[in-house]
Amino acid sequence: xxxxxxxxxxxxxxxxxxxxxxxxxxxxxxxxxxxxxxxxxxxxxxxxxxxxxxxxxxxxxxxxxxxxxxxxxxxxxxxxxxxxxxxxxxxxxxxxxxxxxxxxxxxxxxxxxxxxxxxxxxxxxxxxxxxxxxxxxxxxxxxxxxxxxxxxxxxxxxxxxxxxxxxxxxxxxxxxxxxxxxxxxxxxxxxxxxxxxxxxxxxxxxxxxxxxxxxxxxxxxxxxxxxxxxxxxxxxxxxxxxxxxxxxxxxxxxxxxxxxxxxxxxxxxxxxxxxxxxxxxxxxxxxxxxxxxxxxxxxxxxx
Amino acid sequence: xxxxxxxxxxxxxxxxxxxxxxxxxxxxxxxxxxxxxxxxxxxxxxxxxxxxxxxxxxxxxxxxxxxxxxxxxxxxxxxxxxxxxxxxxxxxxxxxxxxxxxxxxxxxxxxxxxxxxxxxxxxxxxxxxxxxxxxxxxxxxxxxxxxxxxxxxxxxxxxxxxxxxxxxxxxxxxxxxxxxxxxxxxxxxxxxxxxxxxxxxxxxxxxxxxxxxxxxxxxxxxxxxxxxxxxxxxxxxxxxxxxxxxxxxxxxxxxxxxxxxxxxxxxxxxxxxxxxxxxxxxxxxxxxxxxxxxxxxxxxxxx
Numbered sequence: 302x303x304x305x306x307x308x309x310x311x312x313x314x315x316x317x318x319x320x321x322x323x324x325x326x327x328x329x330x331x332x333x334x335x336x337x338x339x340x341x342x343x344x345x346x347x348x349x350x351x352x353x354x355x356x357x358x359x360x361x362x363x364x365x366x367x368x369x370x371x372x373x374x375x376x377x378x379x380x381x382x383x384x385x386x387x388x389x390x391x392x393x394x395x396x397x398x399x400x401x402x403x404x405x406x407x408x409x410x411x412x413x414x415x416x417x418x419x420x421x422x423x424x425x426x427x428x429x430x431x432x433x434x435x436x437x438x439x440x441x442x443x444x445x446x447x448x449x450x451x452x453x454x455x456x457x458x459x460x461x462x463x464x465x466x467x468x469x470x471x472x473x474x475x476x477x478x479x480x481x482x483x484x485x486x487x488x489x490x491x492x493x494x495x496x497x498x499x500x501x502x503x504x505x506x507x508x509x510x511x512x513x514x515x516x517x518x519x520x521x522x523x524x525x526x527x528x529x530x531x532x533x534x535x536x537x538x539x540x541x542x543x544x545x546x547x548x549x550x551x552x553x554x555x556x557x558x559x560x561x562x563x564x565x566x567x568x569x570x571x572x573x574x575x576x577x578x579x580x581x582x583x584x585x586x587x588x589x590x591x592x593x594x595x596x597x598x599x600x601x602x603x604x
Numbered sequence: 605x606x607x608x609x610x611x612x613x614x615x616x617x618x619x620x621x622x623x624x625x626x627x628x629x630x631x632x633x634x635x636x637x638x639x640x641x642x643x644x645x646x647x648x649x650x651x652x653x654x655x656x657x658x659x660x661x662x663x664x665x666x667x668x669x670x671x672x673x674x675x676x677x678x679x680x681x682x683x684x685x686x687x688x689x690x691x692x693x694x695x696x697x698x699x700x701x702x703x704x705x706x707x708x709x710x711x712x713x714x715x716x717x718x719x720x721x722x723x724x725x726x727x728x729x730x731x732x733x734x735x736x737x738x739x740x741x742x743x744x745x746x747x748x749x750x751x752x753x754x755x756x757x758x759x760x761x762x763x764x765x766x767x768x769x770x771x772x773x774x775x776x777x778x779x780x781x782x783x784x785x786x787x788x789x790x791x792x793x794x795x796x797x798x799x800x801x802x803x804x805x806x807x808x809x810x811x812x813x814x815x816x817x818x819x820x821x822x823x824x825x826x827x828x829x830x831x832x833x834x835x836x837x838x839x840x841x842x843x844x845x846x847x848x849x850x851x852x853x854x855x856x857x858x859x860x861x862x863x864x865x866x867x868x869x870x871x872x873x874x875x876x877x878x879x880x881x882x883x884x885x886x887x888x889x890x891x892x893x894x895x896x897x898x899x900x901x902x903x904x905x906x907x
Contacts, residue, residue: 316884323740325765359659359884433895437626458902462628481902557860557878575860577895581619581662585888592736592880599761599784 311337313570614640616873751834
């Protein structure tokens with residue numbers, strides 16, 4: 302029986318683990334890999350090992366600590382969480398089962414892919430799924446963004462501020478009618494294309510250099526140095542479905558203390574409805590979740 | 605007219621400023637000093653410049669950036685905030701006035717003092733107002749804690765885990781009846797004293813070495829290496845009183861996106877009801893507040 306099981310080993314999960322260990326809680330982290338998305342460095346020909354993500358060094362320190370403490374982590378994936386009387390049972394992909402008095406879900410999100418050849422190989426080599434993280438690497442560069450929904454338009458607005466030129470591809474014609482899309486279309490740096498899909502990704506020396514688009518038999522080609530895919534993200538929350546409140550997009554609803562509506566079950570990072578795609582936010586929320594688990598367990602002692 | 609005014613220059617305010625500048629918002633930080641409580645290093649004879657606070661390097665980086673950008677900060681204190689039609693006016697102690705479209709309050713808290721001679725001089729030299737921050741510096745040391753309320757008892761529980769011995773001074777006899785206090789009294793490392801007050805602080809070479817207590821004519825003396833004062837904290841929120849919702853302790857109530865119930869007014873750090881006294885939490889919440897201000901202002905553009 303553990304005091305705390307943490308699902309996920311990205312910035313939120315690793316920080317929560319560091320704090321929980323610091324508070325001397327019996328802790329287990331169940332994760333497929335340590336470091337999460339911060340393990341993916343972003344490369345571009347004009348960047349020389351430069352990394353803009355504030356907080357990555359901190360995450361790496363927590364990661365090293367956990368790598369060293371082998372008994373604290375399981376390289377596995379939680380498949381289902383069951384709530385018992387006053388504990389939680391976690392069943393994993395490798396058919397193991399673990400129990401704890403409290404739980405932090407920090408399993409992040411999975412970005413929706415385009416399923417175009419070359420997409421996977423060029424990830425982090427010109428292709429990004431997070432404009433909020435990588436837009437500042439593309440100052441005065443030619444970029445394209447394909448996406449749908451409000452977050453995609455916000456991302457486009459951010460890119461329009463910094464990039465030399467932006468090809469904004471909106472497969473869903475509804476998005477073109479949004480006020481922000483109309484505003485963007487007035488910007489001379491931005492070219493809005495409605496209904497198009499990406500049919501081909503062009504590369505040279507393993508960096509993206511262009512895209513081909515297609516729509517109703519029409520083809521277009523663009524030279525670009527960066528492609529942002531903002532088709533939405535899916536929170537990795539299935540293992541607690543039915544146990545805690547989700548928002549309309551299946552993100553775990555937390556309050557300002559990272560508690561869910563299920564006592565003893567906390568969540569942090571992008572799997573929650575406070576999704577920010579920011580390392581520092583995930584770190585802060587991970588710390589907060591662990592501190593509140595600690596208080597929750599202290600309170601339980603006194604009951 | 606600024607896009608954003610940030611009140612406070614501690615970890616939350618500095619991180620919010622770094623993010624806001626990164627997003628190219630016209631930003632002003634109004635603060636009496638840059639760095640907040642992280643500027644106070646904690647010294648003890650057995651620590652050689654060792655600092656345990658994760659995140660302090662990050663705060664220092666943000667601080668240097670802001671020191672350099674003179675036009676982005678005013679060394680002053682906000683006295684009152686007025687909400688106009690779609691903007692906020694901030695009046696300062698130096699009788700200046702500034703306007704912005706959005707506001708982040710990150711003014712922190714002020715710890716209640718004991719008002720015992722020597723207390724101010726030994727702050728950070730054996731005396732701490734935050735067990736949650738400094739307890740890990742006192743592993744296997746003899747310490748005392750004077751405090752009241754639930755947070756003081758939580759702090760005592762944490763110290764009892766790591767310290768060699770703990771003198772727990774509870775001036776308010778009601779606190780002795782709390783379940784956690786009773787639990788602590790059973791721990792052989794903990795000595796609980798009810799009703800006593802600290803009458804004298806003893807020092808040698810500018811480090812605390814002991815305390816004298818008094819209660820109804822009875823005196824007691826203890827040799828200690830650390831004194832934790834947990835008499836409560838007062839949030840520095842007066843300048844927005846009446847404008848936003850406060851909790852019962854006058855902390856600003858925020859949701860998981862750091863928004864208050866007043867549109868355009870956000871808050872972060874220990875001045876909020878998510879008070880954690882943790883640099884990493886303040887950093888994360890500061891980043892979150894700035895990102896949500898950015899989205900708020902983007903939304904406003906499109907209206």
